[in-house]
Amino acid sequence: MNKSDSELFSQRPSVDSSPEMNPLHIQELTDRCIDLLSDSEPSLRACSLVSRSWVHPSQSHLFAEINLEHAVAVSEGSLIRTFRLLDVLDASPRLVSYILTLSIWPEVITPALFRRFCNLPYTRLTSLTIYEMYIDLPFDTCVGIQQLLSLPTLLSVDLECPFADKEQFLLIWKHCTGNIKHLTLHCGRIDEGRAAPTVDPGFAAGPQIKLESFQTNNLRDIQWWLDDPRCPLNFAGLKALYFSDGTDVLQRGILAPALKSVEVVMSASQVGDLSGFECLTDLSLMVIHPNTELAFRTIATIVPQSLSRLRAIRFRLIIYTNSDIEKLQSARTLFVLCSELDRRLSELRDTLPNLAIVHISTNSVPTPALTECFFPLLDPGISVQWTFTSFRGWREPVPWYRSIV
Numbered sequence: 001m002n003k004s005d006s007e008l009f010s011q012r013p014s015v016d017s018s019p020e021m022n023p024l025h026i027q028e029l030t031d032r033c034i035d036l037l038s039d040s041e042p043s044l045r046a047c048s049l050v051s052r053s054w055v056h057p058s059q060s061h062l063f064a065e066i067n068l069e070h071a072v073a074v075s076e077g078s079l080i081r082t083f084r085l086l087d088v089l090d091a092s093p094r095l096v097s098y099i100l101t102l103s104i105w106p107e108v109i110t111p112a113l114f115r116r117f118c119n120l121p122y123t124r125l126t127s128l129t130i131y132e133m134y135i136d137l138p139f140d141t142c143v144g145i146q147q148l149l150s151l152p153t154l155l156s157v158d159l160e161c162p163f164a165d166k167e168q169f170l171l172i173w174k175h176c177t178g179n180i181k182h183l184t185l186h187c188g189r190i191d192e193g194r195a196a197p198t199v200d201p202g203f204a205a206g207p208q209i210k211l212e213s214f215q216t217n218n219l220r221d222i223q224w225w226l227d228d229p230r231c232p233l234n235f236a237g238l239k240a241l242y243f244s245d246g247t248d249v250l251q252r253g254i255l256a257p258a259l260k261s262v263e264v265v266m267s268a269s270q271v272g273d274l275s276g277f278e279c280l281t282d283l284s285l286m287v288i289h290p291n292t293e294l295a296f297r298t299i300a301t302i303v304p305q306s307l308s309r310l311r312a313i314r315f316r317l318i319i320y321t322n323s324d325i326e327k328l329q330s331a332r333t334l335f336v337l338c339s340e341l342d343r344r345l346s347e348l349r350d351t352l353p354n355l356a357i358v359h360i361s362t363n364s365v366p367t368p369a370l371t372e373c374f375f376p377l378l379d380p381g382i383s384v385q386w387t388f389t390s391f392r393g394w395r396e397p398v399p400w401y402r403s404i405v
Helices: 027-035 041-047 052-062 078-091 111-118 139-149 166-171 219-226 247-251 253-260 293-299 324-347
Strands: 065-068 101-104 127-131 156-160 182-186 213-215 240-243 264-267 282-288 312-318 357-362 383-388
Touching (some): 078 111, 101 111, 111 139, 127 139, 139 166, 219 253, 247 253, 282 293, 312 324, 324 357
Parallel strands (some): 065 101, 101 127, 127 156, 156 182, 213 240, 264 282, 282 312, 357 383
16 A cells, blocks of 8 residues: 555545534444445545544555555655655554555565564554565564564564575564464575574473464475474365475374365465375366376376365466467467367366356456357366456466365
8 A cells, every 4th residue: 555645644534524413423323335436446445534423444454455566666766655654654553453464575675664664553464465476585574574564453463585594584473473374485496505593492482383284385394393393384184285396295283184174275286196185175276288197197196085075176377477478379279279278177077076166267358258169078066267367477367275165
């Protein structure tokens, strides 16, 4: 959320109608009307100036999400707007209480600005994303992340950043809240080129973190952490798991109980061994054109008892379009790809008696009329659903675990 005019949020609205003089002044009705404008920042900014009764519901939407990700933060004048936003929040702590989601790329703001965000008096922050692609996090930044992870309101944490060494990685967990339900952890190989890290004898983490969903790229990168009994992550009640490699790690340690509870699995472009999962009902697979083989090799690892429980298979189709000609041909490419999926799924129909949904998410956007003829062989009792998104690399446009039902 970028603010370009700090005075807008400090001045009083010029018009106010008391409840006695306005029979239509019903706060619930006002809140509902403003909710309908939640996607329009200009409208919300205007609403915040209408009446005192409009201020809080308008500002609660304006400040609900603070997004300092790369595309926003590197735009012209972004540093000035970031300073101005922080000045507004420092001057009006009430506004901080509206922040529900915080997304930051530490590399595109100064360490001092990052620490200022960490020091804000959050009372309702539920979702945190720290995304640093290339540079090992400095120590002060790790201290700031530790401070944010201690917030008791946090439910979802997405850490996608490299750590210089195991000490800095372990530091962030020392006072971590036990209320986190959804964790994404992409930290690469810690202490690259050295012996596998170990947890220091004196390390003590915070309370157990009973996760409902867990996402990581390579389970082997954090195997040393997962195998240590002092790791605070608890997978006994895990419902959703996203991974791309290292499925052998699933068979032992604290991840093993998850095999009995996980219902939703998303496997990226590598072949995953899903033979140990007992309660699988929802499977998501990434397919990078033109290779569909990896996805069906993953399906082939599921034991028959689990395969019969599957209710939904979701394919995320990635079609690279680097030229204008390729973009024009993407609909044809999608048709060919879906024809192959149609054939392979039809061959498996007898082993998938409860399959009810085939969901296709793709960065190619054909006309809706075309998609109606993409799966002619599939059982008509199976619903084919579509989501069209822009390609953002491997990052999901919405939390992938939303498919939990």
